[in-house]
Amino acid sequence: MEAAALYVATMLTLAGIYAALAVGLNLQWGLTGLMNFGGLGFVAVGAYTSAILTAGESAQHLGGFGWPWWAAWPLAAAAGALLALPIGAISLRLRADYLAIATLGVAEILRLAVRNEDWLTGGPLGVPGIPRPFEAFGQPWGQLAYLALVAAMVAALFALAQATAHSPFGRTLRAIRDDEEAAKAAGKNPAAFRLQAFVLGAACMGLAGAMLAHFFKFMGPDALDPVTTTFLVWVMLIAGGSGNNFGAVLGAVAVWAVWAATDWLAAQLPGELATRAAYVRLFLIGLALQLILLYRPQGLIGERPPRPPA
Amino acid sequence: MIQLALGRRAALVLGAGGLAWPAVGRAQSEPVRIGAILSASGGLAAFTPPIRAGIGLALEEVNAAGGLLGGRRLQLVEADDQTNPQVAVSVATRLVQADNVSAIIGPMASGITIAVANAVTVPAGVPIISPSATAPAVSQIQDNDTVFRTAVPDDLQGQVLARVVRERGIERAAVMAINNDYGRGLANAFSTSFQARGGTVTASQNFEENRPSYRAELQTLAGRGGPQALVLIAYPASGGNTILRNAIENAFFTRFVLTDGMRDQSVVEAVGARPLAGSIGTAPGSAATPEQRAKYEAAFRRANPNLDPGGAFVAQAYDAAYVIALAIQRAGSAERAAIRAAIREVANAPGEVVGPGEFARARDLLARGAAINYEGASGPIEFNQHGDAQGRIEVWEIQDGRIVTIANVSE
Numbered sequence: 001m002e003a004a005a006l007y008v009a010t011m012l013t014l015a016g017i018y019a020a021l022a023v024g025l026n027l028q029w030g031l032t033g034l035m036n037f038g039g040l041g042f043v044a045v046g047a048y049t050s051a052i053l054t055a056g057e058s059a060q061h062l063g064g065f066g067w068p069w070w071a072a073w074p075l076a077a078a079a080g081a082l083l084a085l086p087i088g089a090i091s092l093r094l095r096a097d098y099l100a101i102a103t104l105g106v107a108e109i110l111r112l113a114v115r116n117e118d119w120l121t122g123g124p125l126g127v128p129g130i131p132r133p134f135e136a137f138g139q140p141w142g143q144l145a146y147l148a149l150v151a152a153m154v155a156a157l158f159a160l161a162q163a164t165a166h167s168p169f170g171r172t173l174r175a176i177r178d179d180e181e182a183a184k185a186a187g188k189n190p191a192a193f194r195l196q197a198f199v200l201g202a203a204c205m206g207l208a209g210a211m212l213a214h215f216f217k218f219m220g221p222d223a224l225d226p227v228t229t230t231f232l233v234w235v236m237l238i239a240g241g242s243g244n245n246f247g248a249v250l251g252a253v254a255v256w257a258v259w260a261a262t263d264w265l266a267a268q269l270p271g272e273l274a275t276r277a278a279y280v281r282l283f284l285i286g287l288a289l290q291l292i293l294l295y296r297p298q299g300l301i302g303e304r305p306p307r308p309p310a
Numbered sequence: 311m312i313q314l315a316l317g318r319r320a321a322l323v324l325g326a327g328g329l330a331w332p333a334v335g336r337a338q339s340e341p342v343r344i345g346a347i348l349s350a351s352g353g354l355a356a357f358t359p360p361i362r363a364g365i366g367l368a369l370e371e372v373n374a375a376g377g378l379l380g381g382r383r384l385q386l387v388e389a390d391d392q393t394n395p396q397v398a399v400s401v402a403t404r405l406v407q408a409d410n411v412s413a414i415i416g417p418m419a420s421g422i423t424i425a426v427a428n429a430v431t432v433p434a435g436v437p438i439i440s441p442s443a444t445a446p447a448v449s450q451i452q453d454n455d456t457v458f459r460t461a462v463p464d465d466l467q468g469q470v471l472a473r474v475v476r477e478r479g480i481e482r483a484a485v486m487a488i489n490n491d492y493g494r495g496l497a498n499a500f501s502t503s504f505q506a507r508g509g510t511v512t513a514s515q516n517f518e519e520n521r522p523s524y525r526a527e528l529q530t531l532a533g534r535g536g537p538q539a540l541v542l543i544a545y546p547a548s549g550g551n552t553i554l555r556n557a558i559e560n561a562f563f564t565r566f567v568l569t570d571g572m573r574d575q576s577v578v579e580a581v582g583a584r585p586l587a588g589s590i591g592t593a594p595g596s597a598a599t600p601e602q603r604a605k606y607e608a609a610f611r612r613a614n615p616n617l618d619p620g621g622a623f624v625a626q627a628y629d630a631a632y633v634i635a636l637a638i639q640r641a642g643s644a645e646r647a648a649i650r651a652a653i654r655e656v657a658n659a660p661g662e663v664v665g666p667g668e669f670a671r672a673r674d675l676l677a678r679g680a681a682i683n684y685e686g687a688s689g690p691i692e693f694n695q696h697g698d699a700q701g702r703i704e705v706w707e708i709q710d711g712r713i714v715t716i717a718n719v720s721e
Contacts, residue, residue, distance in 0.1 A: 007407035
């Protein structure tokens with residue numbers, strides 16, 4: 001029974017990390033209409049920043065700073081934001097599609113960089129031995145405490161995102177997304193607002209990367225898979241309802257639950273079929289995305305129009 | 311309407327979650343559960359079917375011989391890591407925490423083994439035996455003695471490869487290695503040893519997986535220093551076959567030296583038997599006495615007529631499953647810590663030698679209180695203090711479109 005509770009805790013922790021990613025993407029895409037296909041890059045920067053700052057001394061990679069996690073995580077978020085700044089400054093002035101291409105490219109460059117800069121990231125061997133917060137509590141309390149920490153982080157990000165969405169700043173972002181010319185006519189500078197939203201979203205992703213690295217206690221280039229770190233998040237946001245922070249979190253939890261449940265279901269099949277099921281799972285995620293886009297483009301809970309002032 | 315739809319969908323999600331619960335209750339029932347983390351999809355997928363068959367064969371033999379711990383059966387719970395450490399960590403968590411397995415066979419790749427060990431199995435105290443993690447770094451995991459491997463580390467393979475290449479009269483070789491822990495580790499071991507034997511590595515390249523073409527890299531390698539052969543350290547599906555095709559089509563290289571990663575009949579089928587004739591390679595080998603090996607091969611062929619019992623890491627996977635079964639019987643329980651402690655007792659000398667297919671005899675010996683020493687299909691299976699098997703390296707050659715074992719050497 002305890003083992004089952006721990007399994008649920010693991011799944012919820014991962015769902016929480018995905019929720020943080022989805023909230024970040026919602027800020028960029030849902031609220032502002034920025035097509036960021038480079039989630040992987042921001043996750044990588046956050047994850048490696050925190051990993052290098054906290055992991056023990058090693059000849060394999062830069063390290064041995066021995067920072068505690070609570071000091072490293074804000075820097076991970078800052079690193080994500082710092083990466084977003086130049087990308088955004090250059091490509092946000094162009095049309096939305098160019099941002100998609102630029103972010104995709106940057107993510108790929110970063111993936112190759114961490115694989116080849118051995119002195120910094122350990123190359124293909126990655127950074128092992130990243131401490132997980134609260135591990136000293138032992139099983140099962142350490143794991144539950146980490147879940148609580150992730151949940152607290154997600155709650156904080158969610159509260160900030162909600163506050164942003166309902167603030168004048170958030171309304172401006174929506175205005176720019178829906179009708180840029182009208183927003184300009186009202187005296188807003190779309191490029192500056194877009195850049196701010198892009199940087200804030202990237203900071204969320206950097207923090208999510210740090211939470212991921214500390215949960216796995218290992219970060220390597222093979223762990224940076226575009227399918228699971230970039231596109232699954234898009235599926236989550238679109239399924240949950242882009243533009244709505246509740247939708248982002250719900251989408252993350254629901255899609256992750258389906259992902260985990262299908263893994264378990266596939267394992268019940270006999271050998272050969274289990275192999276095929278692995279591919280069918282990927283196919284189903286794509287199919288689900290198509291169906292949602294065709295029949296329910298607003299997602300599980302779509303964006304609600306803002307309440308008219310009373 | 312939106313609310314209603316949400317209600318129905320949420321119910322569906324909850325329903326799917328509810329399905330997972332009965333399995334948890336079942337975990338307490340009769341069969342002993344053994345986990346297997348295999349790369350059923352992704353870069354290593356080509357290796358997985360015969361490896362799975364090897365594990366399945368060992369388990370079937372144990373069950374057919376009457377099971378263990380007084381008639382309990384072994385049950386395999388399989389998970390697919392998609393050749394991705396992140397996925398591997400989450401499926402390993404499922405095996406350890408939800409499926410409550412006693413021990414795990416796998417994962418297959420070295421980097422994935424390190425990730426899974428650090429994040430899941432070492433803290434939980436679950437013994438794991440990888441049949442195919444060959445990177446030297448696996449020895450250095452702080453593992454409380456829970457991580458074992460039946461595969462021989464790459465340092466030894468690199469040395470043997472260098473010697474074989476020199477013996478074939480090749481003095482200048484170009485090296486092309488997959489850019490991961492496996493490729494880089496083995497390329498290093500080979501280059502160091504090759505140069506120590508008077509050979510020259512004319513150029514060396516780490517390539518990225520899944521590119522449509524490798525002509526540019528091959529052209530650079532072929533054009534520098536007049537190499538006589540290409541040493542290719544790769545996996546077939548994620549670039550190896552493409553590199554061979556590119557090299558042959560453009561006549562960049564005519565002689566190829568391959569390693570365990572490319573020791574697969576599918577390579578010959580995909581690239582063609584004639585251009586590959588005479589290509590040589592190495593792989594973690596079978597050091598077993600010929601009778602032990604023959605018993606295993608016969609049993610494997612009977613159960614799986616279409617798969618190759620000599621495929622890369624297949625015998626190692628079979629042995630990993632056998633060692634776990636024997637350790638459970640020796641420990642007298644399916645407790646993780648007890649199994650871990652018993653693994654060396656059943657695998658290492660001294661003791662009465664038991665081989666593949668002799669589970670019933672081993673069980674009788676243990677019942678009489680005798681010590682046993684498992685000599686497997688892949689080698690003598692003696693685990694050192696790091697949990698690495700001390701084994702031999704196979705030298706193979708492609709002759710008439712078939713992979714033929716030429717020798718098994720220990721140094």
